[in-house]
Amino acid sequence: MVKTPIYMDYQATTPLDPRVLEAMLPYFTAHFGNAASRSHVFGWQAEEASEKAREQVASLIGGSGREIIWTSGATESINLAIKGIANFYADRGKHIVTCKTEHPATLDTCKRLERSGWEVTYLDVDRTGRLDPEAVREAITDKTVLVSIMAANNEIGTIHPINEIGEIVKEKGAFFHVDAVQAAGKIPFDVNACKADLVSLSAHKMYGPKGVGALWIRRRPRVRLTPIIDGGGHERGMRSGTINVPGVVGFGAAAEIAQKELPEEAERILRLRKRLHEKIVSRLEDVYLNGHPEHRIPGNLNLSFAYVEGEGLMMALKEVALSSGSACTSASLEPSHVLRACGVSEDLAHSSIRFGLGRFTTEEEVDYVADRVVEAVTRLREMSPLYEMVKEGIDLKSIAWTAH
Ligand SMILES: *Cc1c(COP(=O)(O)O)cnc(C)c1O
Numbered sequence: 001m002v003k004t005p006i007y008m009d010y011q012a013t014t015p016l017d018p019r020v021l022e023a024m025l026p027y028f029t030a031h032f033g034n035a036a037s038r039s040h041v042f043g044w045q046a047e048e049a050s051e052k053a054r055e056q057v058a059s060l061i062g063g064s065g066r067e068i069i070w071t072s073g074a075t076e077s078i079n080l081a082i083k084g085i086a087n088f089y090a091d092r093g094k095h096i097v098t099c100k101t102e103h104p105a106t107l108d109t110c111k112r113l114e115r116s117g118w119e120v121t122y123l124d125v126d127r128t129g130r131l132d133p134e135a136v137r138e139a140i141t142d143k144t145v146l147v148s149i150m151a152a153n154n155e156i157g158t159i160h161p162i163n164e165i166g167e168i169v170k171e172k173g174a175f176f177h178v179d180a181v182q183a184a185g186k187i188p189f190d191v192n193a194c195k196a197d198l199v200s201l202s203a204h205k206m207y208g209p210k211g212v213g214a215l216w217i218r219r220r221p222r223v224r225l226t227p228i229i230d231g232g233g234h235e236r237g238m239r240s241g242t243i244n245v246p247g248v249v250g251f252g253a254a255a256e257i258a259q260k261e262l263p264e265e266a267e268r269i270l271r272l273r274k275r276l277h278e279k280i281v282s283r284l285e286d287v288y289l290n291g292h293p294e295h296r297i298p299g300n301l302n303l304s305f306a307y308v309e310g311e312g313l314m315m316a317l318k319e320v321a322l323s324s325g326s327a328c329t330s331a332s333l334e335p336s337h338v339l340r341a342c343g344v345s346e347d348l349a350h351s352s353i354r355f356g357l358g359r360f361t362t363e364e365e366v367d368y369v370a371d372r373v374v375e376a377v378t379r380l381r382e383m384s385p386l387y388e389m390v391k392e393g394i395d396l397k398s399i400a401w402t403a404h
Helices: 018-027 041-060 074-088 104-115 132-138 163-171 245-282 310-316 337-339 344-350 363-382 387-392
Strands: 068-071 095-099 119-123 144-150 175-179 197-202 214-216 285-292 300-305 352-356
Touching: 018 245, 041 068, 041 214, 041 245, 068 074, 068 197, 074 104, 074 144, 074 175, 074 197, 074 214, 104 119, 104 144, 119 132, 119 197, 132 144, 132 163, 144 163, 163 175, 245 285, 245 300, 245 363, 310 352, 310 363, 337 344
Parallel strands: 095 119, 095 144, 144 175, 175 197
Antiparallel strands: 068 214, 197 214, 285 300, 300 352
16 A cells, blocks of 8 residues: 655655755754854865865766855746846847746746846747747847756756757857756756756755755856845855855755766656556546657656646545646646647646656556546546537537636
8 A cells, every 4th residue: 555645746846865864964963164164163164065065066967066156946046047147248238038938937037137128038839848949049139148948847847959959059159048957867967068158956856955056157168147145255256145054965965866876767767657657548538748758857747637627636636746737726826837838728738737756756656646547537527517518529619618
């Protein structure tokens, strides 16, 4: 018998790996020093631990530790990257290129810049959520300062051709920021392969602690930015404030584990995801995959169950932690902007469920969840007058209806 509740929301956050906790603990107690204290051993130990963590995090993405700036999480990293570049290089032009399926941290930051005179191009994606590198080429003008694109999407798992995009961005001479939160540690990702200038990372999406992030900033050629937080000149003046030493130690440990275990782990999780997908679609009709069938991170399965509301399905699956692309699950009231950008109809967006698998997901859990999903969808459809009509061969497109 599997233990419930089952966690299947790994794109929202991941549990802390016990090995990470182990690495962090001494830095809450014995080694509590302030990494900026230069006059005693407590400070030196904290500084040394933070420097080691920079190397561990940088190594995961093929960078150098000296290029890492600690932040409070990827939301801050993304804000610092976009606003920092925009403010420092505004005299080069005031144009940014990004994509419609980006995380709100990117979209809302760009929207704010629009209020202070910046022009932002929000690129479209195809039905699988993929961006065409040629669209990036066409969007870049001589006024374009920055291109900001995510490596992998958090809702539908789609992986963008980030290396091809980076090639074009550098050819055109703009700065390139990559939100690599869902890619780092999950799929091979390298700052040089994609020619990034800035890369945002978050510890809690890779089995590290919450509230810790990093911004990798290329040193050669040098990338400069205007800080958002002033005071004390920590992090080479780019992000002042006392470093969260236990947090960054945890981030470092998490990055080292991810790097070491990535190939095996990706394979194992991919197998589980395929098993879950297969066990559902082999027993249910009218289930649609959102995102790309191949270019997707191993731990993401996003499905729309026609004639069933995602909200209702999640209620019926209370013992499984899932997330839905319909309204009401997030802080906003809109259905998923990502599914909308993929051209998914409002009805199917409302019936979408994201299954997020990860390091601690077991085969037993996958089988249990598949069985529960099949039962619940079957039952909900039996109760649906809509589904009844479809079964009787009535063309739904001919009558007006909403998902509610
Ligand atoms: C979670 C996430 C973020 C935000 O990271 P936080 O550390 O939670 O602020 C940004 N981008 C993507 C793709 C994410 O999944």
